[in-house]
Amino acid sequence: MTVIRGATTLATDCKEEIALSVKEMLDEIFQSNQLKKEEVKAFLFSLTTDIHSFHPAKAAREAGYDFAPLFACIEPDIDGGLEKCIRLMLFTELTDERVVKHIYQKGAKILRKDISEIYNIALDGPAGSGKSTVAKILARDYNILYLDTGAMYRACGLKALREGIDPKDDEAVEKMLPYLDVKVEYKEGTQHTILDSEDVSTAIRENAVSMAASSISAHPAVRVKMVELQREIAKGISCVLDGRDIGSTVLPDAKFKFFITADSRVRATRRYNELKARGETVDFEKLHEEIVARDKQDSERAFSPLVCAKDAIVIDTSNMDIETVVATVKSAIQAKI
Numbered sequence: 566m567t568v569i570r571g572a573t574t575l576a577t578d579c580k581e582e583i584a585l586s587v588k589e590m591l592d593e594i595f596q597s598n599q600l601k602k603e604e605v606k607a608f609l610f611s612l613t614t615d616i617h618s619f620h621p622a623k624a625a626r627e628a629g630y631d632f633a634p635l636f637a638c639i640e641p642d643i644d645g646g647l648e649k650c651i652r653l654m655l656f657t658e659l660t661d662e663r664v665v666k667h668i669y670q671k672g673a674k675i676l677r678k679d680i681s682e683i684y685n686i687a688l689d690g691p692a693g694s695g696k697s698t699v700a701k702i703l704a705r706d707y708n709i710l711y712l713d714t715g716a717m718y719r720a721c722g723l724k725a726l727r728e729g730i731d732p733k734d735d736e737a738v739e740k741m742l743p744y745l746d747v748k749v750e751y752k753e754g755t756q757h758t759i760l761d762s763e764d765v766s767t768a769i770r771e772n773a774v775s776m777a778a779s780s781i782s783a784h785p786a787v788r789v790k791m792v793e794l795q796r797e798i799a800k801g802i803s804c805v806l807d808g809r810d811i812g813s814t815v816l817p818d819a820k821f822k823f824f825i826t827a828d829s830r831v832r833a834t835r836r837y838n839e840l841k842a843r844g845e846t847v848d849f850e851k852l853h854e855e856i857v858a859r860d861k862q863d864s865e866r867a868f869s870p871l872v873c874a875k876d877a878i879v880i881d882t883s884n885m886d887i888e889t890v891v892a893t894v895k896s897a898i899q900a901k902i
């Protein structure tokens with residue numbers, strides 16, 4: 566079940582304006598989301614107490630939206646709430662992996678810009694800073710797409726390991742490039758990373774792949790290829806991307822940019838627990854050394870290194886739990902829209 570939201574406001578409480586406003590809201594929801602009749606399960610409207618002239622369910626029926634149950638109820642009167650406002654929750658069963666667009670019109674535009682406008686969130690930072698956990702939560706809460714760009718470089722690193730190529734050997738990587746086939750697919754809202762038609766989403770998480778990914782990602786031609794793919798995926802939709810160069814290079818115009826960091830020992834502890842939970846045994850000190858080496862390599866490479874974009878908000882998560890990090894990011898987003 567996917568809920569699409571809509572809201573609009575009236576200048577006057579009259580039948581004609583209610584009929585037109587409801588039609589305009591529904592038309593835009595259906596067009597923007599390319600909704601088919603059979604995907605819609607129910608329409609639930611709510612009205613503020615200052616609307617009396619016409620029933621929005623009747624307006625919807627008269628506008629041709631009569632193929633699913635329609636219902637309307639009254640909202641409580643809240644001080645400071647919008648006046649003459651009609652809201653909608655549209656219950657749907659979508660048949661594909663569409664990222665839905667919520668529609669807020671007229672005076673209701675100020676209500677939820679965070680979920681109704683197209684915008685990008687860039688989350689950059691070193692390994693283990695917590696950015697991917699934050700990105701997944703933001704994507705779920707805002708109903709936008711999440712792209713883990715590190716997974717793509719991991720797939721490149723895995724390819725080199727499988728071919729017996731040293732990921733630091735520029736010449737060998739160059740030769741491999743025409744045969745490097747990395748794709749991203751989404752199944753039930755989850756990213757799957759595909760290498761040469763094989764789903765490698767689990768294989769790329771092995772610790773051995775981390776350093777190979779960091780080394781191969783320093784190669785300019787590899788980056789050009791991956792960045793092109795990332796921009797293609799992010800084009801024209803709201804999304805959150807995490808990586809090392811999102812705010813600086815991939816999406817320099819992203820509306821919201823964050824640099825998520827943490828002390829290296831805290832990050833190593835997080836990775837250690839993650840690997841342990843997956844049944845991989847690693848030595849903590851060795852893992853910490855690897856993380857520090859990866860930070861150095863990612864930050865010092867000549868082409869598109871890990872940097873904090875000039876206009877990014879820095880969040881040090883060393884002493885924060887994930888709920889606090891998400892709340893910090895969300896309030897920064899809210900303050901800017």
Ligand code: DC
Binds near residue numbers: 775859
């Ligand atoms: O985020 P991660 O640990 O899964 O990323 C693996 C490696 O890929 C990381 O060491 C650096 C590289 N990377 C990159 O260079 N640029 C990105 N946008 C994402 C990851």
